[in-house]
Amino acid sequence: MVIDKEFRIATIDDRIYGSFIEHLGRAVYGGIYEPGHPEADELGFRKDVISLVKELQVPILRYPGGNMVSAYNWEDGVGPREQRPRRLELAWRTIETNEIGTNEFMDWTKRVNAEVMMAVNLGTRGIDEARNFIEYCNHPSGTYWSDLRRSHGYEAPHKIKTWCLGNEMDGPWQIGQKTAEEYGKLAAETGKAMKQVDPSIDLVACGSSGSGMPTFPQWEATTLEHTYDVADYISLHQYFGNRDNDSANFLANGLEMEQFIKTVISTCDFIKAKKRSKKTMNLSFDEWNVWFHSNDADAKIEPWSIAPPQLEDNYNFEDALLVGSMLMTLLRHSDRVKIACMAQLVNVIAPIMTENGGKAWKQTIFYPYQHVSTYGRGVSLKPVVSSPVYDTKDFTDVPYLDTAIVFNEEKEELTIFALNRHLEESLDLSCDVRSFEGYQIVEHIVMENENLKAVNSLGDERVAPHNKGVSSINNGVIETLLTKASWNVIRLA
Numbered sequence: 001m002v003i004d005k006e007f008r009i010a011t012i013d014d015r016i017y018g019s020f021i022e023h024l025g026r027a028v029y030g031g032i033y034e035p036g037h038p039e040a041d042e043l044g045f046r047k048d049v050i051s052l053v054k055e056l057q058v059p060i061l062r063y064p065g066g067n068m069v070s071a072y073n074w075e076d077g078v079g080p081r082e083q084r085p086r087r088l089e090l091a092w093r094t095i096e097t098n099e100i101g102t103n104e105f106m107d108w109t110k111r112v113n114a115e116v117m118m119a120v121n122l123g124t125r126g127i128d129e130a131r132n133f134i135e136y137c138n139h140p141s142g143t144y145w146s147d148l149r150r151s152h153g154y155e156a157p158h159k160i161k162t163w164c165l166g167n168e169m170d171g172p173w174q175i176g177q178k179t180a181e182e183y184g185k186l187a188a189e190t191g192k193a194m195k196q197v198d199p200s201i202d203l204v205a206c207g208s209s210g211s212g213m214p215t216f217p218q219w220e221a222t223t224l225e226h227t228y229d230v231a232d233y234i235s236l237h238q239y240f241g242n243r244d245n246d247s248a249n250f251l252a253n254g255l256e257m258e259q260f261i262k263t264v265i266s267t268c269d270f271i272k273a274k275k276r277s278k279k280t281m282n283l284s285f286d287e288w289n290v291w292f293h294s295n296d297a298d299a300k301i302e303p304w305s306i307a308p309p310q311l312e313d314n315y316n317f318e319d320a321l322l323v324g325s326m327l328m329t330l331l332r333h334s335d336r337v338k339i340a341c342m343a344q345l346v347n348v349i350a351p352i353m354t355e356n357g358g359k360a361w362k363q364t365i366f367y368p369y370q371h372v373s374t375y376g377r378g379v380s381l382k383p384v385v386s387s388p389v390y391d392t393k394d395f396t397d398v399p400y401l402d403t404a405i406v407f408n409e410e411k412e413e414l415t416i417f418a419l420n421r422h423l424e425e426s427l428d429l430s431c432d433v434r435s436f437e438g439y440q441i442v443e444h445i446v447m448e449n450e451n452l453k454a455v456n457s458l459g460d461e462r463v464a465p466h467n468k469g470v471s472s473i474n475n476g477v478i479e480t481l482l483t484k485a486s487w488n489v490i491r492l493a
């Protein structure tokens with residue numbers, strides 16, 4: 001591999017390390033919020049969860065859904081708690097108590113130093129509710145909705161910058177599913193009204209809910225025909241699972257994610273050309289992760305309970321490897337992907353788990369997310385890579401070496417993220433970094449495990465990184481050993 005200071009992809013937008021909290025399962029109730037818990041603060045937020053979220057340095061949080069937002073009345077979640085209605089939550093078939101709503105969530109995000117990416121309901125609702133909601137959140141004072149917020153104890157506007165125009169509106173599971181034509185028109189008009197209220201906001205239009213959708217990528221093209229001028233980003237969602245227990249194939253899914261990003265970029269640029277527009281549409285990869293372990297358990301959950309344990313995937317070691325690969329894919333496309341959200345953050349397909357009344361703990365996927373969020377700030381560099389390849393059921397020519405490079409100019413740090421996809425053999429990596437004169441190896445962090453299926457649990461976090469990786473540098477060339485099926489972070493300064 002050759003890495004050079006001048007081979008720049010882009011300055012990374014920190015918001016690609018975002019995450020997502022939906023009113024789903026135990027994400028909010030029993031996750032971030034549990035009044036009466038020994039770790040609860042004066043507002044009922046769990047301090048143990050806050051400190052784990054801070055370890056991840058999450059810059060932006062998508063809220064309140066997800067599928068849930070498509071039948072959500074934001075008004076239910078503001079004002080005096082005792083007057084808030086309990087509602088049937090149709091997406092996940094639970095009961096929503098509305099104990100937590102917009103204002104409380106804003107309070108929580110201040111505690112974890114994150115900004116909010118707020119979604120409006122374009123399933124059952126539309127322009128009118130969205131314009132009222134943004135007036136409630138962002139208008140300073142002197143109008144019905146802004147003064148209502150002030151009467152609820154929030155004198156200063158929340159100044160929420162980023163807004164999602166609905167969620168996965170192409171999905172048949174969505175309450176209020178729409179055709180691309182219907183959605184495009186509604187999103188454009190809603191966005192127009194929202195920007196009239198607050199022209200400083202950024203808007204994310206819904207792309208397809210996955211690259212496997214039959215309407216992909218025509219959905220993007222039609223939606224963008226309508227929304228190109230008013231929207232600032234188009235969303236991408238993607239989840240992977242190792243359902244056939246084919247690990248070599250599973251670990252190659254970064255290639256699928258890469259193709260997805262490239263296709264969406266091409267579609268955006270096609271519409272740009274058609275419209276003779278000077279504006280370049282950027283991408284918000286606002287749901288991504290591994291999700292499949294909990295599918296069977298979820299099918300057995302009785303409807304209409306409060307905060308049941310839904311989507312509680314227990315992640316294994318190979319899931320952590322793929323999560324590392326997905327993060328590197330985002331880095332390699334940081335010229336167009338400006339926002340991304342690991343879905344989700346606490347208890348629901350999450351890096352952080354809690355016991356109700358008990359402790360919080362880290363899943364395997366916590367670590368690659370933490371590494372890339374911590375050391376992946378700066379400029380993404382394009383490495384020149386030569387790697388042996390393999391074929392799988394779904395992919396050909398999969399490089400064993402998957403990598404992304406970040407140069408933090410301010411701190412004068414260079415970080416090599418690298419995955420060895422080979423399940424049986426180590427990779428000897430030789431890496432020319434001669435343009436980084438005088439740089440020495442600071443540490444080589446490794447996640448490895450004999451058992452691809454090893455998981456963490458409360459009190460037994462056996463899948464964790466160490467920093468005893470083997471790397472040396474001589475005359476500007478790094479020699480390093482990437483052990484079989486391993487995630488590596490090689491840091492130089």
Ligand code: AHR
Nearest residue numbers: 022066067068167168343
């Ligand atoms: O993150 C879980 C769900 O996945 C979200 O609610 C939805 O947007 C997607 O289908």
